[in-house]
Amino acid sequence: MKKIRIILYDIREVLYAEFGRVFHDSTVLLIFFIAPLLYPVIFCFMYEKENVTNLPVAVVDQALCDESRRFIHKMDATPEITVKYKCATMAEAEQLMRHCDVHAIFFFPKDFATDLAAKRTAHVAVFADMSSFYYYKAALLGSNAVLIDEMHTIQLERYAADGLTGLQAKEQMQPVAYEEITAFNPTNGYGAFLLPALMMLVVHQTLFLGICLLCGDARENKRSLLVIPARLRTRCTHRVTIGRSLCYLIIYTPITIITLWFIPRIFQLPQLGNLYSILIFLLPFVLAVIFFGMTVGNIFVRYKVSPLLCFAFFSLVLFFSTGMVWPQCNMPRFWYNFSLIFPSTPGVQGFIKISTMGASLSDVRTEYIALWFQTGFYFVTACFSLRFIKKLKLFNIT
Numbered sequence: 001m002k003k004i005r006i007i008l009y010d011i012r013e014v015l016y017a018e019f020g021r022v023f024h025d026s027t028v029l030l031i032f033f034i035a036p037l038l039y040p041v042i043f044c045f046m047y048e049k050e051n052v053t054n055l056p057v058a059v060v061d062q063a064l065c066d067e068s069r070r071f072i073h074k075m076d077a078t079p080e081i082t083v084k085y086k087c088a089t090m091a092e093a094e095q096l097m098r099h100c101d102v103h104a105i106f107f108f109p110k111d112f113a114t115d116l117a118a119k120r121t122a123h124v125a126v127f128a129d130m131s132s133f134y135y136y137k138a139a140l141l142g143s144n145a146v147l148i149d150e151m152h153t154i155q156l157e158r159y160a161a162d163g164l165t166g167l168q169a170k171e172q173m174q175p176v177a178y179e180e181i182t183a184f185n186p187t188n189g190y191g192a193f194l195l196p197a198l199m200m201l202v203v204h205q206t207l208f209l210g211i212c213l214l215c216g217d218a219r220e221n222k223r224s225l226l227v228i229p230a231r232l233r234t235r236c237t238h239r240v241t242i243g244r245s246l247c248y249l250i251i252y253t254p255i256t257i258i259t260l261w262f263i264p265r266i267f268q269l270p271q272l273g274n275l276y277s278i279l280i281f282l283l284p285f286v287l288a289v290i291f292f293g294m295t296v297g298n299i300f301v302r303y304k305v306s307p308l309l310c311f312a313f314f315s316l317v318l319f320f321s322t323g324m325v326w327p328q329c330n331m332p333r334f335w336y337n338f339s340l341i342f343p344s345t346p347g348v349q350g351f352i353k354i355s356t357m358g359a360s361l362s363d364v365r366t367e368y369i370a371l372w373f374q375t376g377f378y379f380v381t382a383c384f385s386l387r388f389i390k391k392l393k394l395f396n397i398t
Contacts, residue, residue, distance in 0.1 A: 014243025050189025215297030272358030
């Protein structure tokens with residue numbers, strides 16, 4: 001019992017010392033308390049309007065036929081597109097786009113009606129303003145909806161010419177009835193798809209960055225991290241690792257709950273998972289990030305400014321490696337294995353399944369086990385990195 005009390009006292013001493021270091025560093029306070037709450041709110045406001053409606057477009061109709069006029073009329077009736085200008089040439093339409101009067105151009109070539117009459121593939125060219133992905137998405141969705149409807153209309157006309165009318169023509173056109181439903185994203189919006197992953201990355205990157213800043217500050221100023229107090233000099237470094245990690249865990253538990261539970265509910269993002277499952281899943285995620293940050297900070301960070309320089313670059317790398325931009329099954333094997341180094345990869349995948357898709361812990365056990373494995377592995381590496389520091393005397397021991 002006496003030994004247990006000594007261990008707990010040592011851990012408490014390191015915990016208090018680490019709290020002192022955190023609350024005496026204004027940069028770390030900004031990273032720990034302001035950034036993880038401010039960034040999600042900004043992102044949610046940016047993507048609050050999930051879809052663009054009534055996108056102003058220009059039409060260049062060189063076909064001047066009934067089919068092209070019908071296509072244009074249907075486009076103007078869609079909620080995504082408003083035909084604001086009808087131009088005679090592409091140069092006129094391009095001028096409108098340069099002045100941001102329109103954000104997309106639809107071009108109907110002269111042979112549009114001829115190709116349809118000859119039962120050849122007719123083409124409609126779409127030029128979208130890529131200054132915003134929303135413009136491209138609205139133009140594509142609106143035109144695709146009209147395209148499918150026009151295909152059905154043309155098929156009905158051809159079946160009618162062959163002597164099939166009414167129900168027979170509809171059965172030939174669509175032998176199997178189907179209905180398109182966007183699962184887990186009722187608004188088909190970009191924000192509902194993107195924001196949960198971004199919020200997880202915000203938690204990952206701010207926690208990781210704050211820990212590395214503390215390590216870099218200590219090494220830069222040639223003073224101890226307060227990670228190895230004099231009375232622990234000859235004792236196991238795992239007590240120091242546990243004490244520091246408890247400090248970060250206590251700080252980030254309420255921040256993580258606010259960022260990943262309350263903010264999505266305030267902005268009405270899809271939330272099908274329950275709080276208990278989310279908390280149980282996030283525990284190994286936060287611990288893995290803490291020990292990962294301690295390992296990297298103890299060994300690689302020499303200056304306080306170094307993590308700030310790498311922050312933007314690695315944030316983009318981590319976002320691509322989560323599988324939200326490109327499916328993990330299509331990634332090259334090397335890059336897929338490389339992505340498993342970071343806790344964000346299984347963390348984002350599991351959190352999306354729980355919060356957005358309503359999965360249970362058993363449904364995400366692969367990601368859950370991976371996070372606990374990372375937690376154990378990085379805890380060991382964090383302890384060895386402290387032992388490495390102590391042997392090489394990279395920090396002054398107080």
